[in-house]
Amino acid sequence: MTSVDRTPGASRSVTAKVLALLEAFTPDTPEMTLSELARRSGVSLPTAHRRVAELLEWGALEHAPGGRYRIGLRLWEVGSLAPRGLGLREAAMPFLEDLYEFTRENVQLAVREGTEVVFVERIAGRRAVPVWTRVGGRFALHATGVGLVLLAHAPVEVQQELLDAPLDRYSPKTITDPAALRxxxxxxxxxxxxxxxxxxxxxxxSVAAPVLGQDGSVVAAVSLVVRAEGAQSAMLRPVVQSAARAITRALHTPAPTPIISHRIPS
Amino acid sequence: MTSVDRTPGASRSVTAKVLALLEAFTPDTPEMTLSELARRSGVSLPTAHRRVAELLEWGALEHAPGGRYRIGLRLWEVGSLAPRGLGLREAAMPFLEDLYEFTRENVQLAVREGTEVVFVERIAGRRAVPVWTRVGGRFALHATGVGLVLLAHAPVEVQQELLDAPLDRYSPKTITDPAALRxxxxxxxxxxxxxxxxxxxxxxxSVAAPVLGQDGSVVAAVSLVVRAEGAQSAMLRPVVQSAARAITRALHTPAPTPIISHRIPS
Structure with missing residues (x-):
């Protein structure tokens, strides 16, 4: 991931400053005052003041209680046009629902971004085994089922970069030895x-399988996550693989239903 | 909605130009060449070239086949932090799943933005009655169940603005008479x-019910959409209202499960 130079004195373009302001919002800090926002983004207070006013007017930011700011619905709407975000999710959803009905546990759909996995969809029953995922959240590639599938099919240089760095341990069973991971x-x-x-x-x-793009490359992974105790992965495998194949097919066929946005002026 | 001045000659700030470039992407035009993008956003070709390079580097845009550009996963990730987008969805999802299992038809979660409804979530079985909605898509307030709930609880000036303009007809049964709508x-x-x-x-x-925020105001609406023929709205009403109340409660309680993004450096 390319990251913006956060040195306050560095000469940055206006675009870079606007993007740094947006990037300052994280799941841990979803709302900030103007001074917090300026500090976290490395933008001067007067500049932050001007840019935030423009972002508010357009709807990229919204007012939150206590004089704070938060990401606005308009940015979510534009972001939802990312083909690897909601576009992928729309094609996959009926098959994810089928998977969910099979176990009433956790169903996940994810893509790779650099050396991390990004969760695009998660369906979970209220009595499902707890998992630490959030739609739009990231995690390391080498531990989760979807991450392992995406890593196995990643370009060699991505695999090399990940294997050259120390592999974080999340549980006693996490594979942290490069040779074992290979x-x-x-x-x-x-x-x-x-x-x-x-x-x-x-x-x-977790049992995970790959979703293929038009050119046959792996573009996403789908998984079922169930309680480890008593889990029968041999039984889960065919349903996960069937779902992955169905999503692959759906990605290659145009959506049959007209969408509402076609009918109203934008 | 505030819209950006699209006159090519108009003096616009860099921020406004960057936002105009992002705004040019719509469900109808999710991928564009640089010249299409410049034309649709009203930005000069050299300026578009510079800004697009910066947006690509950060991940707000991505390369698409045929030398085109599309909205990038990174923008979707930041957009997913909008509390009225995926934040609302995360709190609501388990109860939307319950609603879905009741009918295997369509479940929708929506918020109001100006005089339109924005769909935040949609669950639909593969055999559900077709509906024209897309997550992130918009529709008029006065026709759908969720739209009617949101309009009924909108500020008086929003209702007035909508009732003063001609009301679009979508079917012979759409209410287009202002007095009847009131x-x-x-x-x-x-x-x-x-x-x-x-x-x-x-x-x-469609049967829809309101979701309330901390201050008791209506912040969202949830609905079940089923086949009109043989539908028993009196039976659907209690399950939709229970789900809406459960989502209201969930919005006022912090999430019990730690989320993955807390555990890794961002």
Whole structure:
């Protein structure tokens, strides 16, 4: 990921400053005052004041209680046009629903961004095994089922970058030895699915399979995450693989239903 | 909605130009070449070239096939922090799943933006009655169930603005008479739910109920959309109202599960 130079004195373009202001918002800091926003984005207070006014007018930011600011619905609307975000989700949703009905546990759809996995969709019953994911959230590639699938099919240089750095441990079962991870990735490529058994949290088991783009490359991964105790991955595998194949097909066929936005002036 | 001045000669700030470039992407034109993008945003070609390079570097835009550009995953990620977008959705999802299991038809969650409804979530079975909605898409307030609920509880000036303009007709049953619509809105406020029976498409019936924010104001609406033929709105009403109340409660309680993004450096 390219990151913006946060040195306050650095000469940055107006575009870079606007993007730095937006980037300052995170799941941990979804609302900020103007001075917090200026500090976190490395933009001077007067500049932040001017840019925030423009972002508010357009709807990229909104007023929050206590004189704070938050990301606005308009930015979410524009962001929803990202084909790897809601576009992918729309094509996948009916099949994710089918997967959910099979276990009433957790269903996840994710894509790779650099050396991380980004969760595009998550369906979970209220009694499902707890998992630490949030739609729009990120996680390391080498621990989750979807991450392992995406890593197994990532370009060699991405795999190398990840294997050259220390591998974080999330549970006693996380694979942190590069040679063992390489072996695991080879077996995922050969079998067409991944099992992450307690490698994120010891109580959860994930079975994941790849979704292919038009050119046959892996563009996303789908998984079922269930309680590790008593889980039968051999039973889960065919339903996850069928769902992944159905989503692959859906991505290659134009949507049959007209969408509302076509009918009203934008 | 405030719209950006699209006159090519107009003096616009850099921020306004950047936002105009992002705004040029719509569900109808999700991918564009640089010259299309410049034309649709009213930005000169050299300026568009410079700004697009910066937006690409940050990930707000991505390369698409054929030398075109599209909205990038990074913008979707930042947009997902909008509390009225995915934040609302996360709190509501388990209860939307419950609603879906009741009918296997369509479940919708929406908010009001100006005089339009914006769909934040949609769950639909593969055999559900077709509806013209897309997550992130917009529609007129006066036809759909969720729209009627949001309009009934909108500020008086929003209602007035909408009632003063001609009301679009979507089906023979759409209410386009301002006096009849006023009466309908009063009855929705009194009863606590809305029924839209064939007012968008004749074959669909929607039952909707309001979701309340911390201060007791209506912040969203939830609906079940089923086949109009044989639909029993009296049976659907209690489940939709229960779901709306459960989402209202969930919005006022902090999420119990830690989210992944807290555990990794951003």
């Amino acid at each position: 072996e695991k990735l080879a077996s995922i490529r050969q079998s067409g699915f991944a099992v992450s058994d307690g490698q994120v949290t010891v109580d959860a088991l | 009466e309908k809105l009063a009855s929705i406020r009194q009863s606590g739910f809305a029924v839209s029976d064939g007012q968008v498409t004749v074959d669909a019936l």
